[in-house]
Amino acid sequence: MNTAKIAIIGGGSSYSPELIEGIIQRWEQIPLHEIALVDVEKGHNKVEIIAALTRRMLDHNGLSHVIVSVHFSPDEAIKGADYVLTQFRVGQLPARAADERLGLKYGLLGQETTGVGGFAKALRTIPVMLDIAKKVEQLAPNAWIINFTNPAGIVTEAVSRYSNAKIIGLCNVPVTMHHMIATMLKADYNDVQLRFAGLNHMVWAHEVILKGENVTNKVIEMLCDGAALTMNNIKEEPWSPEFLRALGAIPCPYHRYFYQTQTMLQDEIKQAANEGTRAEQVMKVEHELFELYQDPKLDHKPEQLSFRGGSFYSEVAIELVCAIHNNLGTRLVVNTTNNGTIIGLPDDAAIETDCIIDSQGAHPLAFGHLPDSMHGLTQQIKAFERLTIEAAVHGNKEAALLALVTNPLIGDAQLAQPILDDILRINAQYLPQFSH
Amino acid sequence: MNTAKIAIIGGGSSYSPELIEGIIQRWEQIPLHEIALVDVEKGHNKVEIIAALTRRMLDHNGLSHVIVSVHFSPDEAIKGADYVLTQFRVGQLPARAADERLGLKYGLLGQETTGVGGFAKALRTIPVMLDIAKKVEQLAPNAWIINFTNPAGIVTEAVSRYSNAKIIGLCNVPVTMHHMIATMLKADYNDVQLRFAGLNHMVWAHEVILKGENVTNKVIEMLCDGAALTMNNIKEEPWSPEFLRALGAIPCPYHRYFYQTQTMLQDEIKQAANEGTRAEQVMKVEHELFELYQDPKLDHKPEQLSFRGGSFYSEVAIELVCAIHNNLGTRLVVNTTNNGTIIGLPDDAAIETDCIIDSQGAHPLAFGHLPDSMHGLTQQIKAFERLTIEAAVHGNKEAALLALVTNPLIGDAQLAQPILDDILRINAQYLPQFSH
């Protein structure tokens, strides 16, 4: 087997050590000759810390021959890469904090990937991501982009529709639900199988199979009885049992923003007042993590990283690379092109669902129709996503306005214009596409 | 030409004199031998008043030979009918007032045909309507049901999916918009042509053609400048100009409930506190109308009826009957089965759009795709409508709960259950399908 090169765009992220750990654990299946870390000049300090830690972790595992390179523009990193992992954040955490505060200013949810925040983040991210995709087309046309940059579904769809680069999008929500449901069932992770279909951060587990037996209703009853199923960063607001039973499927934690909007909003308002918004909290954690990472004696992923949220990201990312690299046919839940999988969504829409992953990429398992109760919301969110992509790619302000009105977390035509004005003003430096 | 028989289900409605006037005006094209008025025993008084007024109106126009019959069960009225007009209200205005108050109790819009109110009204109406449709199948299989009972789109879809009776649904929204836009343009009604496509009370005018020229943008600019376009019963909340321009089409007045939810709600709360809800106001108007109708000298439609709302209903209803009866191929906006007209909606969904009407019924003009900005909302409302039909037809409480959660005017899973409980309790006598 030939050795591979991995480029990590946003290599200065605090998550990177988890990724590096994952790479080391799977070394036999994915031997590398180079790990190329890319970040913006502004993040110079962080990416150098990560590079040094990566170096120490590799050396500690007898992998001193592997090159660790640092880049402040993607070209050299992408050239010859086999896998380009994208996990960057345009405007970094302050931009996220601004998004969160903006939602709250208008009495709306201030969340990173949904509503006002997800919209603003998409506007900032998509142009940068398309630039990277264009470089991949030219410099590494056979490479796979593995995207975890949020909003992951929107970003993945933008790349697949506006470039010829090969891309698969990833999220840790499905894998986290899988782990939590296995724990609830006191079962081994591998004995539990979930059937996912929906959009990123809007995905349902339609079936839970335990050792070949359908235990979906059992899991629903456990949730009705108060079993927890959420992420580090989302409040564990309990579900209405009648609703869960009627739905007959397991919503993802992010569904709370849609199904329990008022309660979630009240909680956010309280948190923002007391502990700061999520981004503001994360900034503190990040600071502490980078303190740790600088310790010249640290040669492994520190425990504290697990509190950061985003657990299992690296697990699923590495498993995905491994499945492609070794043509394994592994079943994983990823974001890919619909192509008939969920009937009624556009052929070129990104969806999140169970796929077979091999050297040819992601092959989704045909799902059929979503039930009416999920179909309506999914169509509305997908319409929002497509308007957002149109706005982000072409700097189209009308599409931007319609995107905000189409999103049920905003919805109001009178509110949408001032929100859009604020977003364009606050993020002006990151939104060159609108300055025409 | 053979003379026809018209049955009017809900003949005791205060609107009936408008319908009778319309019938008399078109007499040469639709000569009748019988007008059969049907109402519930409880409405005995009203329907007799209407019957007597109808008699006087016919006599005044030299049509003494036409039979006017009154029925308290539909069978005899439907037998041999050519047209069955349905305009009844299960539970009458008090049920509507209860719907409106219920919405407000939960801080939600309390509107007759959308949100909580439209949902409750559908649950009450669909079983009665299906009973009538079954009788039409048996007793007058060639008859056309012309339905204006609200929520007209949902009711029409329920009949077309769950019976073999022929049905066309009607609403006065498109014709009212047509009249208003003609007035705005200082143009003759017949020189203006609109292109409608959407759902009932969720329909857009996508194009305005004046004497062959596309003046859509001109009309949008007039609306941006504050030109009024609304119904008697909907507040003339002005549209955001940026939003209208981005949309590129003309929303119907009911769209305000979705696009300007907060403003409309505040207005309703104020109105309910000061003048009573819309139903409470209408009850007063109705009382006055029936006082007038009893005047034995009255032999024509009184002017005061025009304040009741619902203008142009009879105009479009009679034009529709006329087009069917005389195989005219008239272009009218009605509610009929989608069948590919709007791509992406179910084949058997009721939609509201321009149709050619002839002896074979309604033939919609193929529309194609709705733009993303309309597609998402339309899909979500259609999903709500289909869950509502499932709930109403089968007494399915889970579908009922999911319908409420799917409707963006409710949306919240924690709110939906107590609302549903209230609806089932308050309307228990009208909802036998749920008492199992």
Added chain:
Amino acid sequence: MNTAKIAIIGGGSSYSPELIEGIIQRWEQIPLHEIALVDVEKGHNKVEIIAALTRRMLDHNGLSHVIVSVHFSPDEAIKGADYVLTQFRVGQLPARAADERLGLKYGLLGQETTGVGGFAKALRTIPVMLDIAKKVEQLAPNAWIINFTNPAGIVTEAVSRYSNAKIIGLCNVPVTMHHMIATMLKADYNDVQLRFAGLNHMVWAHEVILKGENVTNKVIEMLCDGAALTMNNIKEEPWSPEFLRALGAIPCPYHRYFYQTQTMLQDEIKQAANEGTRAEQVMKVEHELFELYQDPKLDHKPEQLSFRGGSFYSEVAIELVCAIHNNLGTRLVVNTTNNGTIIGLPDDAAIETDCIIDSQGAHPLAFGHLPDSMHGLTQQIKAFERLTIEAAVHGNKEAALLALVTNPLIGDAQLAQPILDDILRINAQYLPQFSH
């Protein structure tokens, strides 16, 4: 009303006098200031004869002020035109005769618009037609192209997919069937209404309505009893009664090539041996017609033209122009973009069906699903058409080969290659797109 300019591409056609007669008859509704006749240099003689006859016909009707211009390149004719009628024939009748003989050489049908012949004609015609469409885009962007150049469905689809010019395709098959069925029913043409849906030369009349009554089965029985329904140029081979009843619709005369292939082929072989192929026969008729047209005393359409075939072409063409020009909303059967009208065909496919024609163009009446018995054949022919368009537009030989294999009148992969080789060789001068 402003006066209009009509450009006729292929103005030297022997059909033109019929068109001119139609124009004169509708003068009050479509007043013109110019008729521009365009043809190739090679047809110099013919187009001058037509121009002179047109001049005489106009003068005879008091229309001396109308300009009749002759052009050997389309630019000046198209500039400022309101309607561009396309009725040209690349390679003229000798090319058609070669197509017919080619089919017969391989034991296959040799027909102008289906099978081998239709394919070769499409390859020759589409590039020329796209050139004209590009000129219309530039020189007369508001003009409507009215196309009767065969294969009309394929040519219309090519223009609508590969240019921005507005186009409607026409065929005389539906109007001819309408006239014939009215005659069979001994009814007035206007009292009979047909419901068409399918592809050009592959269209079914799904319903026959006589004064509002569905008489489809009656017409089918008349056909089963031997009533004739065909065109001048298609043999009146009787239909199998069991088949017609099972089909439940009325096939068009061209369907005989698909449903009665062997009988039609035998007849063609006999005809070709005795009287020559259809093109060879037409050449004689044409020669006689142009003799007549030169008579300086002739100032009207001569009777003999009606034997030429193609009757009613001008009737429907002029009615179409009239409906657009006067925004009439006339119901006509034309070739236009599917857009959901027939479910399951591509959105951008050309179909032939009932449309409402007004100033905005053709609005097809939604049809829904074709029955399985028609759906399969329609899909296969549409696949053939799309491969043919791909071949014709891009000079793609692989698509050309697949087109021939996909056409059920050829079908055989071993036969297709030598046929394609012959077509490319024989038509080399007309197929520059393949010489790369």
Added chain:
Amino acid sequence: MNTAKIAIIGGGSSYSPELIEGIIQRWEQIPLHEIALVDVEKGHNKVEIIAALTRRMLDHNGLSHVIVSVHFSPDEAIKGADYVLTQFRVGQLPARAADERLGLKYGLLGQETTGVGGFAKALRTIPVMLDIAKKVEQLAPNAWIINFTNPAGIVTEAVSRYSNAKIIGLCNVPVTMHHMIATMLKADYNDVQLRFAGLNHMVWAHEVILKGENVTNKVIEMLCDGAALTMNNIKEEPWSPEFLRALGAIPCPYHRYFYQTQTMLQDEIKQAANEGTRAEQVMKVEHELFELYQDPKLDHKPEQLSFRGGSFYSEVAIELVCAIHNNLGTRLVVNTTNNGTIIGLPDDAAIETDCIIDSQGAHPLAFGHLPDSMHGLTQQIKAFERLTIEAAVHGNKEAALLALVTNPLIGDAQLAQPILDDILRINAQYLPQFSH
């Protein structure tokens, strides 16, 4: 793991020893307590021979505790079964021979599963199969029907649309192509991966992947150079290289009947004259096989069975059962419900494609659109299949006639009626559904 029961409908088939061998080889993964053999009374002798051989084969492998039961009605066999394998032949080989001779009588292909023969076989088989499915619904509702009865796609679709029994259809064509292509590539079977999508006996291999690399074009070139790829029972007529390259995929051997109709027909005519039709040849082979099977010393599958055709049937059948039984997620090519997998085919159509097989059944990998060159033929064959199912289930003669006309191997409306009359007469005893 619990032991399972397998019922084999058509247990007296000469193929059964192959199946039994497969079962024994996979014993550890699928331990059984009973093998129930079902056949018709008329086949009493054969099924007893098979039962005795099965007994000997089990005993020889130390599986004396397993029950081998014989049944002449399916009820007792199905009761409690986990897997119901259906491989019966209504009317046995003489009915097949009659089908073959019938096609030839009309100058058409006389093939078991396509054209006239496949149609007649479907009419005979579907009613019996639906009876079995109803019994499975009642007596073993959790059992899986594994169908290899031909025409396997049509039969599988009939069951999935007209019963609630769980069914997966199987064919040995894909696995045979897989083996042959691996051989051509001199590669290990497991290193080669094919991507199939189409209909049963109308399936294409769209991609060949060798150790993660796409070698489709290489395989196509090998076929162009004359590499063989066919089945025992289909003539190795070479493909046109130009056609194969244009198609860009690998047709299945049965495609020869459609793409090379004339050559295949000539070959059949010759064979029928010299060696007898395929069924007539098989009858001889069968006779010899049963002679062998009676040998009381025979305790394993005899070599001679491999000449019978139908190789790999048992391989794929047992692998399928194993994947379900052990919830393996194995990728296999089977016939299952489309549900969006191939865009444009009906949701409830049976298709043949790569699926993931686990305890929940077959999950097809979303495929998207077939290219136009395959889409047209596939639609036409699927239309034929659906008309055939309608005819077979309801004894609908009109659907039967339309099915024959829709099949491109017949196509002619004048030929179809006498063929249908012959089929109904010859098979009268097997077609009770038409005797009304």
